[in-house]
Amino acid sequence: xxxxxxxxxxxxxxxxxxxxxxxxxxxxxxxxxxxxxxxxxxxxxxxxxxxxxxxxxxxxxxxxxxxxxxxxxxxxxxxxxxxxxxxxxxxxxxxxxxxxxxxxxxxxxxxxxxxxxxxxxxxxxxxxxxxxxxxxxxxxxxxxxxxxxxxxxxxxxxxxxxxxxxxxxxxxxxxxxxxxxxxxxxxxxxxxxxxxxxxxxxxxxxxxxxxxxxxxxxxxxxxxxxxxxxxxxxxxxxxxxxxxxxxxxxxxxxxxxxxxxxxxxxxxxxxxxxxxxxxxxxxxxxxxxxxxxxxxxxxxxxxxxxxxxxxx
Amino acid sequence: xxxxxxxxxxxxxxxxxxxxxxxxxxxxxxxxxxxxxxxxxxxxxxxxxxxxxxxxxxxxxxxxxxxxxxxxxxxxxxxxxxxxxxxxxxxxxxxxxxxxxxxxxxxxxxxxxxxxxxxxxxxxxxxxxxxxxxxxxxxxxxxxxxxxxxxxxxxxxxxxxxxxxxxxxxxxxxxxxxxxxxxxxxxxxxxxxxxxxxxxxxxxxxxxxxxxxxxxxxxxxxxxxxxxxxxxxxxxxxxxxxxxxxxxxxxxxxxxxxxxxxxxxxxxxxxxxxxxxxxxxxxxxxxxxxxxxxxxxxxxxxxxxxxxxxxx
Numbered sequence: 001x002x003x004x005x006x007x008x009x010x011x012x013x014x015x016x017x018x019x020x021x022x023x024x025x026x027x028x029x030x031x032x033x034x035x036x037x038x039x040x041x042x043x044x045x046x047x048x049x050x051x052x053x054x055x056x057x058x059x060x061x062x063x064x065x066x067x068x069x070x071x072x073x074x075x076x077x078x079x080x081x082x083x084x085x086x087x088x089x090x091x092x093x094x095x096x097x098x099x100x101x102x103x104x105x106x107x108x109x110x111x112x113x114x115x116x117x118x119x120x121x122x123x124x125x126x127x128x129x130x131x132x133x134x135x136x137x138x139x140x141x142x143x144x145x146x147x148x149x150x151x152x153x154x155x156x157x158x159x160x161x162x163x164x165x166x167x168x169x170x171x172x173x174x175x176x177x178x179x180x181x182x183x184x185x186x187x188x189x190x191x192x193x194x195x196x197x198x199x200x201x202x203x204x205x206x207x208x209x210x211x212x213x214x215x216x217x218x219x220x221x222x223x224x225x226x227x228x229x230x231x232x233x234x235x236x237x238x239x240x241x242x243x244x245x246x247x248x249x250x251x252x253x254x255x256x257x258x259x260x261x262x263x264x265x266x267x268x269x270x271x272x273x274x275x276x277x278x279x280x281x282x283x284x285x286x287x288x289x290x291x292x293x294x295x296x297x298x299x300x301x302x303x304x305x306x307x308x309x310x311x312x
Numbered sequence: 313x314x315x316x317x318x319x320x321x322x323x324x325x326x327x328x329x330x331x332x333x334x335x336x337x338x339x340x341x342x343x344x345x346x347x348x349x350x351x352x353x354x355x356x357x358x359x360x361x362x363x364x365x366x367x368x369x370x371x372x373x374x375x376x377x378x379x380x381x382x383x384x385x386x387x388x389x390x391x392x393x394x395x396x397x398x399x400x401x402x403x404x405x406x407x408x409x410x411x412x413x414x415x416x417x418x419x420x421x422x423x424x425x426x427x428x429x430x431x432x433x434x435x436x437x438x439x440x441x442x443x444x445x446x447x448x449x450x451x452x453x454x455x456x457x458x459x460x461x462x463x464x465x466x467x468x469x470x471x472x473x474x475x476x477x478x479x480x481x482x483x484x485x486x487x488x489x490x491x492x493x494x495x496x497x498x499x500x501x502x503x504x505x506x507x508x509x510x511x512x513x514x515x516x517x518x519x520x521x522x523x524x525x526x527x528x529x530x531x532x533x534x535x536x537x538x539x540x541x542x543x544x545x546x547x548x549x550x551x552x553x554x555x556x557x558x559x560x561x562x563x564x565x566x567x568x569x570x571x572x573x574x575x576x577x578x579x580x581x582x583x584x585x586x587x588x589x590x591x592x593x594x595x596x597x598x599x600x601x602x603x604x605x606x607x608x609x610x611x612x613x614x615x616x617x618x619x620x621x622x623x624x
Contacts, residue, residue: 072598081599090599129465141564145457152566153441154601159563162596164556167478176559176594244476247488251471252453252564254464282488284474286384287393287402289466 001057003048003065004308006110006300009033009085012040014047015301016055017308021121023301025055037087041096048101064104065097066307068113072156075107081156106311110303112149112158114261114296115142117306123297124257131255132296133160133246135262139181139188142306143253149310161185165245180248183241186217186264189234193220196234204228217264225270239271243278250283250291261296268295313369315360315377316620318422318612321345321397324352326359327613328367329620333433335613337367349399353408360413376416377409378619380425384468387419393468418623422615424461424470426573426608427454429618435609436569443567444608445472445558447574451493451500454618455565461622473497477557492560495553498529498576501546505532508546516540529576537582551583555590562595562603573608580607 001024006013013028027050032039044067052059071083078094080086094105108116115132124130128147134140141160143150151157161181162174169178170191182188193215197205204223209215220238223231246258265271276293283291296302313336318325325340339362344351356379364371383395390406392398406417420428427444436442440459446452453472455462463469473493474486481490482503494500505527509517516535521527532550535543558570577583588605595603608614 072596127465143564145462146460148458150457150565152603153439153568154566154598156596156598157564157566159596162563163475163560165476165479167481167553167556169479174596241479244479248475251474252455252469253462254466254469256465284384284468284471284486286386286466286468291464 001055001061002063002308002312003051004113004304004306005044005048005065005067006113006303006307007031007040007044007067007069007086008110009070012043012047013300013304014044014051015304015308016051016057017305019309021117021305021309023304024057025051026304027051027054031086033085033087037091040086040088041093045097045100059101062101062103064106064311065101066106066108066113066309066311067093067097068108068110068303068307070110073107073109074155078105078107080107104311108149108307108310109142109151109155109158111140111142112151113142113306113310114302115144115259115306116149116310117298117302117304118259118261118296119144119147120309121298121305122259122302123294124259127256129253129255130257130259131160131249131253132259132261133249134296135185135242135260135264137185137187139185160249163245163248165241165248180241180245184238184245186262188241189217189220189238189264190215192238193234196220196230200230203230205231221267221270239274239278243275244282246275246293247279247282250279254284254286255291257292257294259294259296261299261302265295313367313373314375314620314624315363316425316616316618317356317360317377317379318425318615318619319343319352319356319379319381319395319398320422321382324355324359325612325616326356326363327616327620328363328369329617331621333429333617333621335616336369337363338616339363339366343398345397345399349403352398352400353405357409357412371413374413374415376418376623377413378418378420378425378621378623379405379409380420380422380615380619382422385419385421386467390417390419392419416623420461420619420622421454421463421467421470423452424454424463425618425622426614427456427571427618428461428622429610429614429616430571430573430608431456431459432621433610433617434571434614435606436571439568441565441567442569442571443472443561443565444571444573445561446608447497447554447572447576449497449499451497457565472561475557475560477553477560492553492557496550496557498574500553501529501532501550501576502527504550505546508532508542512542515542517543533579533582551586551590555587556594558587558605559591559594562591566596566598567603569604569606571606571608573611573614577607
């Protein structure tokens, strides 16, 4: 059996995964940030052991362990280079895990792990060329080419959210101005919503979210469904930016499938149908074979499944 | 020996290439557009035979033939899907060439062929991950990942010039608004130059190009070197767009090398040094291993070498 670990800023989750990409059992615990890397690593070991116990698996039957990290990793040295919300800095995680379990250990960026999970067992199952775009606080990207995760020669590629779509646009945490992430992530949608609410104090969005702090990714979509003009305008603009960036991804990669994930995707067809239409008009088209856009199906499990199986 | 053919809108060129990526002999002829696909294909056969003769090569020693096409191809059927400036439309080029020479025949997009040529024998020699950006009338892209040309599941990917860098910006022939090609190609530079000349009728650029029709990719660079403020402004803006798009490419791919080619690159360090500086500030950086930007070294030979060896 294969072990996949999702190291998040809030929780650590380990799963026992079979070759079909099914999770047989999981174990999780909160991520303790303020006690250093050793504590986090000890907790990773504990939940791996616990997940095995939950699956009724003898730890000797572990074939390999994959660990998804929210930051850049270096598989040539087995180090986590750093991770924005975790106490890792050139941390030799592979070697430490191998001390306990002498099996193949591979590190992955969490977005890449999720992409591989969707390609292996999710809504892009069986695709050799796919891209996963996750619309969350940020906009994460994971790229699978020829059945393998593609992260460049130094393992830090795939930062599709940090591509400029608006020259000298909104300032991004990465230092650039106008990154796609600032417009098409859930945070980008919230920013667009707040701006429009400030322009239109009569909008139905103010009833749905009486204070700007209460605005979330659903506010504009809810108002739009009620027929509110400002809500519709926000949704239209958001979808325009989302579709534009997806067209960029397709013109570059022409993947068989682009999966989009994250809470915004709960809007379902209200999101998917207009995007498909816009993307079809703004991408290079093949006479018979064109990219499909699908909503990711595995949620948070994608990262566990992908981490478990990407190195196999 | 390997045969590489560069099918251009102006000329057809065939080369005999050895495994080192050296061209032993070439043959060329003008491309006759108005007599249909058969004439072009006959001419391709003629120059292949002529190149063999020039190299003193018995045609029986041909191992494989690669043909670079300025348009989308489908290697699963061996067809040229179409080519903007050539009389090809679902043309079964592979089968026709194989009738004469029963060897492996593969079709490539010309930008991809050039990228592979630079990766095999040019300024990205030996790189398994590289991207070639060609700054010409358009802005072409070719991507090499894990030592192979990467064009997506339907062979039409790599359209890096058709990524939006300016939301609702300049109208592009592809139907989108704000494509990188409209700002960073040689044509984009010429458009920026003309616009600034119209704003500043005192600019030294008017002496260098007394009419707008005489403007070319060097006009602004020449004026800038003289200290002309408008010339400097054009060069600065052009380099900003070029660097911004290169940073996009690097954030996505993190290739070992990005090669840039095309006439604009004759500016050398006046182009390369400021771009390197801007890109270093606007890309995700690895502690020790980062993308190098280099000027492509093979010129038009890149496409012949790449076509000859990409399918090997």
